[in-house]
Structures are given as structure tokens and as C-alpha cells.
Amino acid sequence: MSLQSFSDRLLSEISEILARYPQPRAALLPILHACQRESGYISRDTETAVAELVGIPAIDVRETVSFYSLLLDKPAGKYHLQFCTNLSCTLLGAEESVAAACRKLGVHPGETTRDNRFTLTTVECLGACDLSPSLQVNDDYYANMSAEKVNELLDKLK
Amino acid sequence: MMEKILSRHFFNAEARKLSFYLNDGGYEAARNALTQMTPQQVADQVIRSNLRGLGGAGFPAGRKWSFIPKDSPNPRYLVVNCDESEPGTFKDRHILEWTPHSLLEGIIIAAYAIGASQCFIYTRGEYLHYARMLQAALDEACQAGFFGKNIWGTGFDLDVLIHLGAGAYICGEESALLESLEGKKGWPRLRPPFPAVSGLFGCPTIINNTETLSYIPAIIRYGGSWFAGLGTPQNGGLRLYSVSGHVKNPGVYELPLGTPLREIIYTHAGGIRQGRKLKAVIPGGSSTPVLRADEIDVRMDFDSLAAIGSLLGSAGIIVMDESTCLVKALAVLAKFYHHESCGQCTPCREGTGWMARILNRILDGQGVRDDLENLLRVAGNIRGTTICALGDAAAMPVFSFITKFRDEFESHVLQGRCLASK
Numbered sequence: 398m399s400l401q402s403f404s405d406r407l408l409s410e411i412s413e414i415l416a417r418y419p420q421p422r423a424a425l426l427p428i429l430h431a432c433q434r435e436s437g438y439i440s441r442d443t444e445t446a447v448a449e450l451v452g453i454p455a456i457d458v459r460e461t462v463s464f465y466s467l468l469l470d471k472p473a474g475k476y477h478l479q480f481c482t483n484l485s486c487t488l489l490g491a492e493e494s495v496a497a498a499c500r501k502l503g504v505h506p507g508e509t510t511r512d513n514r515f516t517l518t519t520v521e522c523l524g525a526c527d528l529s530p531s532l533q534v535n536d537d538y539y540a541n542m543s544a545e546k547v548n549e550l551l552d553k554l555k
Numbered sequence: 556m557m558e559k560i561l562s563r564h565f566f567n568a569e570a571r572k573l574s575f576y577l578n579d580g581g582y583e584a585a586r587n588a589l590t591q592m593t594p595q596q597v598a599d600q601v602i603r604s605n606l607r608g609l610g611g612a613g614f615p616a617g618r619k620w621s622f623i624p625k626d627s628p629n630p631r632y633l634v635v636n637c638d639e640s641e642p643g644t645f646k647d648r649h650i651l652e653w654t655p656h657s658l659l660e661g662i663i664i665a666a667y668a669i670g671a672s673q674c675f676i677y678t679r680g681e682y683l684h685y686a687r688m689l690q691a692a693l694d695e696a697c698q699a700g701f702f703g704k705n706i707w708g709t710g711f712d713l714d715v716l717i718h719l720g721a722g723a724y725i726c727g728e729e730s731a732l733l734e735s736l737e738g739k740k741g742w743p744r745l746r747p748p749f750p751a752v753s754g755l756f757g758c759p760t761i762i763n764n765t766e767t768l769s770y771i772p773a774i775i776r777y778g779g780s781w782f783a784g785l786g787t788p789q790n791g792g793l794r795l796y797s798v799s800g801h802v803k804n805p806g807v808y809e810l811p812l813g814t815p816l817r818e819i820i821y822t823h824a825g826g827i828r829q830g831r832k833l834k835a836v837i838p839g840g841s842s843t844p845v846l847r848a849d850e851i852d853v854r855m856d857f858d859s860l861a862a863i864g865s866l867l868g869s870a871g872i873i874v875m876d877e878s879t880c881l882v883k884a885l886a887v888l889a890k891f892y893h894h895e896s897c898g899q900c901t902p903c904r905e906g907t908g909w910m911a912r913i914l915n916r917i918l919d920g921q922g923v924r925d926d927l928e929n930l931l932r933v934a935g936n937i938r939g940t941t942i943c944a945l946g947d948a949a950a951m952p953v954f955s956f957i958t959k960f961r962d963e964f965e966s967h968v969l970q971g972r973c974l975a976s977k
């Protein structure tokens with residue numbers, strides 16, 4: 398997305414965000430979140446356009462984008478499956494759940510299915526260890542995702 | 556005695572609404588503070604309460620506030636740490652979901668005490684839904700005139716902005732959080748200067764954890780001495796213990812500081828699943844030294860845990876039964892710290908990688924005799940040599956797991972045999 402292709406809605410959202418922060422650069426993460434909500438990821442063109450809007454060099458935007466795991470530099474599938482594999486979830490079988498999903502979708506962690514419907518990643522603690530094994534699909538939390546429940550969920554999403 | 560403060564209405568969706576909170580006496584403490592008390596009187600109650608920072612470090616909350624310079628010409632900021640990414644911790648999420656107004660009321664009182672008229676709530680990006688619940692509560696409170704200009708006619712202004720992070724454990728570290736809030740990558744800052752003197756945009760800034768601030772309204776309402784009396788000496792009040800792993804009932808339990816760990820695990824969380832035996836417990840989030848099953852009579856307060864060589868941290872209790880392979884458990888943690896190291900300090904960047912690789916090699920049955928000594932040596936080289944406490948957090952589990960469960964590690968290295976009972 399280059400600046401010319403930003404929708405009017407996105408541009409007005411960005412100027413509202415900028416107005417709320419004491420310094421423009423502080424608005425960078427919220428602006429990048431808004432861009433990613435619009436187009437699913439943050440392209441190099443988007444980075445350049447955002448740099449212009451915020452008034453900082455494009456390389457600074459690149460540095461920020463590359464640091465954060467939730468900012469994607471390529472699109473994810475329609476359903477982004479984020480399996481927690483940190484300790485509490487591993488204690489309750491997260492590895493089996495990941496393996497079940499990999500088998501069913503025919504992908505390895507970090508990959509997207511050929512039909513672009515599913516991206517599967519493993520992530521660190523989601524702050525939901527009471528729900529272990531926990532899974533986030535896009536922005537939604539799923540609780541107690543045993544291998545069996547993962548299979549059922551994938552059938553529903555397919 | 557009131558048994559619970561923040562968790563009284565957990566799992567009741569009505570409690571999220573302003574009308575419910577007001578019926579419960581909500582925002583009276585904030586109104587009282589602003590209209591009847593001086594900022595110093597508010598801070599004095601918090602000092603008297605013995606409230607400790609509940610984000611992990613346990614620094615006395617009232618004392619931290621007193622570090623704000625009295626004469627700075629710059630604006631002051633209140634920053635709420637709602638990054639909650641310490642593995643094993645999920646209490647702040649419960650506050651956002653079930654009692655967001657407790658946090659918002661705490662923010663008004665704290666901002667008044669330190670003289671801040673702008674507050675940022677830094678919430679981890681994964682908590683988008685919970686941040687929206689908080690935003691809905693904030694919108695209601697703004698409409699009621701509890702935020703904005705000239706609150707309760709006192710001339711005090713306060714604006715609150717909810718800011719979403721974007722996935723980085725290190726941004727829970729307070730100076731990395733400030734960098735992130737300024738739109739940069741989350742690289743911790745060298746201190747001094749401390750944030751209270753030079754924090755956000757170089758201005759005096761107080762950073763408090765979500766739960767710390769959420770207890771402030773009760774302290775102002777019932778008095779600092781009352782709160783102090785709920786806990787143990789120097790460890791005031793209650794806190795939210797997150798319990799996960801091999802327990803029957805994982806969840807958040809609100810109990811006094813100083814509650815025995817055994818009681819939390821067996822009475823409140825229902826004990827170990829499937830009648831198995833307890834093997835090990837991490838008492839305060841993944842960064843705190845592990846305890847053996849025979850150490851769980853410890854009282855859960857900052858000083859009692861420090862006395863036995865561990866830490867209360869974020870009170871994220873991770874319970875491991877006899878089926879757990881502790882080499883595997885440590886390898887999971889080592890990978891986490893390696894992944895989350897910001898890479899700024901050589902001992903942390905390189906050391907976390909080495910620890911993760913050595914542990915994986917041991918798990919693969921390729922361990923060599925020197926591995927355990929090397930792990931301890933690498934951990935020793937990280938400890939105390941880095942800019943922020945992530946380095947120590949990565950080193951501490953390595954020391955404690957290997958020292959306390961040496962036989963399990965040796966069995967893996969020397970015989971390629973796992974001692975966990977399956």
C-alpha cells in the first residue's frame with residue numbers, strides 16, 4: 398500500500414491517532430496496527446508511506462516493524478493459528494496439539510497452506526495459561542485445545 | 556474482614572458496567588481523594604498500606620511515587636504496565652475482563668497523587684478483545700465526567716490512552732516499554748536516570764502494573780492500615796495468584812500475601828490432577844527460581860520467598876507433577892528467553908542461545924559430560940552483567956533447575972534416560 402492507495406477512512410483514522418499523542422513517533426505502533434487491519438500485513442510501500450506521515454526515515458519504521466512479532470511483513474492465511482508452546486501449555490500437551498494441526502493441514506510451523514486459508518505459527522505465552530493448551534485464531538482465544546479439539550476446530554473452519 | 560477485593564465479581568459480565576461499579580461504591584474513593592485529600596495524603600495512605608509492585612519486582616508502590624521530582628517543569632506521565640507476558644501470569648487479563656473500573660479508578664487516584672494529567676495504558680497486542688472491554692469502560696467513565704477536564708470541579712485534568720503493543724516480551728520491562736511507547740523497538744535503557752526522573756519523552760514518569768493500581772481504590776476507601784493488616788509485615792494486602800500447569804483447577808485466586816504455597820495449590824487450585832505427585836513449582840512466573848515439592852510450605856510473600864532463594868515475582872504459579880521432564884521444561888524456558896532477548900547485550904544475546912542449544916542437545920540424547928557445567932558457567936556469565944533483568948531471568952531457572960534436580964539432568968546427559976514417570 399503506497400500513500401496514494403491509503404483509503405480516506407484509513408487516512409482519517411491515522412490523523413485522529415496522530416492527534417492523540419504528544420509526539421508523532423509515539424503514534425507509530427497504533428498507526429501500523431491500523432494499516433495491518435486494513436491490508437493484513439505491512440508492505441515496504443506501507444512502511445515508506447507511514448514514515449512520510451509520521452515524519453521519520455523509512456528505515457526507522459522498518460526497524461520497528463521487524464522488531465515486533467505481531468506486525469507481519471507478509472500476509473497470513475485467512476485463519477492465523479497461533480499455538481502457545483510455552484511451559485504451562487506444553488505441560489498440558491501443546492506439542493501434540495501443534496502436531497495434530499500440522500498433520501491435518503500438511504504444513505510445518507511458520508507455513509501457510511497452499512489455499513491461503515491457514516497459517517500455523519507457534520508463539521510464546523499468550524497470558525492464558527488458565528486455558529492451557531491455548532490457541533489464538535486471528536484475535537480470538539480458544540481454550541483447552543487438546544489435539545482432539547484442534548481437529549474439531551479445523552473441521553469447522555475449513 | 557472482606558475476603559476478596561478485585562475478584563469479588565469475576566465471571567459476572569454485569570460487573571464490567573459503570574452502573575454496577577457505582578452501586579458497589581465505585582469512584583467514591585477517587586472522588587474523596589481529589590476533593591478531600593492532598594496528593595501527599597494519598598501517597599501516605601499507599602505507603603502505609605505496604606502495597607508492593609505486583610508486576611514482578613515488588614518495589615513499594617508509595618515509595619516509588621515519591622521519586623517524582625517536585626520541581627520539574629516538564630509534564631508528568633503515569634504509565635500502566637498491562638503487557639502481561641511473563642509466562643504463567645494471567646491476572647491482569649482478568650482485571651481487564653471483569654473489573655476494568657477498578658483499574659481506571661486506581662489510575663485517577665495515582666495520577667492525582669503524582670500530578671500527572673496524561674496516562675498511557677500499555678496493553679499487549681494479543682489482548683485486543685480485553686483492551687476493547689477496557690476501552691468500553693473508559694468511554695463510560697469519560698461520559699460520566701470521571702476523566703477529562705476539571706474532574707469533580709477540582710481543576711484536575713486527566714486523559715487516558717490505551718496503547719496496544721505488538722508482540723514482544725521485553726516490552727514488559729519498564730524502560731523497554733517506554734521505548735516502545737515512543738514508537739521504537741523495545742530496547743531497555745541504561746539506568747540511571749530512572750523513569751521517575753526521566754521517563755517517557757524524557758519527562759518524569761511512574762510505571763505501575765495493572766494489578767498494583769487496581770488495589771489503590773480499596774486502599775483509599777478503607778485506609779492503608781487496613782490493607783497492610785491483610786498481608787504480612789512489609790507485604791500488604793491481597794494479590795491475584797495465577798495458578799496453571801498440573802492442577803485440577805487452574806485459575807486466578809485472590810488471597811493474602813503470605814498465604815502458604817501448599818494451601819494455594821491444594822486447597823484453592825484443587826491439588827494435582829489425576830492423583831499424581833507434585834514434583835516442582837515455579838512460584839512467581841517463569842523468571843523465578845523453581846521450588847522442590849518439599850519447599851511448598853513457604854509463605855507467598857516477597858520476603859519469605861527471597862529467604863529461600865526464590866522470588867514472588869508476578870505470582871504466576873506453574874505446577875509440575877511427577878510426569879514432567881524437567882530437562883524439557885527448562886529447555887522450553889531457555890528457548891523462550893533466547894527468542895525474547897532484545898540482543899543488545901552480548902552475554903544475554905549469545906548466552907541465551909547457547910543455553911537453549913545445549914539443552915536441546917541434551918534432550919536429543921547428544922549430551923556430553925561437560926554440558927551441565929557449561930550451562931551453569933554460561934548462566935553465571937549472564938547474571939549481573941546486562942542492561943536489564945531479562946538476562947538474570949534467563950539465568951535463574953538454569954541455576955535452580957540444575958541445582959535442585961541434578962539427578963534428572965545427569966541421567967539425561969550420562970545415560971540418555973528420562974526420570975519422569977509417564
Ligand SMILES: Cc1cc2nc3c(=O)[nH]c(=O)nc-3n(C[C@H](O)[C@H](O)[C@H](O)COP(=O)(O)O)c2cc1C
Pocket residue numbers: 607608609610611612613614616636637638639640641724725726727728729730762763764765767768943944945948
Ligand atoms: C523482562 C521483563 C519483563 C517484564 N514484564 C512485565 C510485565 O509484563 N508486566 C509488568 O507489570 N511488569 C513487568 N516487568 C516489571 C517491570 O519492569 C516493572 O518493574 C513494573 O511494571 C513496575 O510496576 P509495579 O511496581 O507496579 O510492579 C518485567 C520486567 C522484566 C525485566
Ligand code: SF4
Pocket residue numbers: 725742743895896897898899900901903904941942943944945946947
Ligand atoms: S539483558 Fe537481554 S533483553 Fe535485557 S537489554 Fe540486555 S540483551 Fe536486551
Ligand code: FES
Pocket residue numbers: 481482483484485486487521522523524525526527529531642643644
Ligand atoms: S503458557 Fe500458554 S498461555 Fe501461558
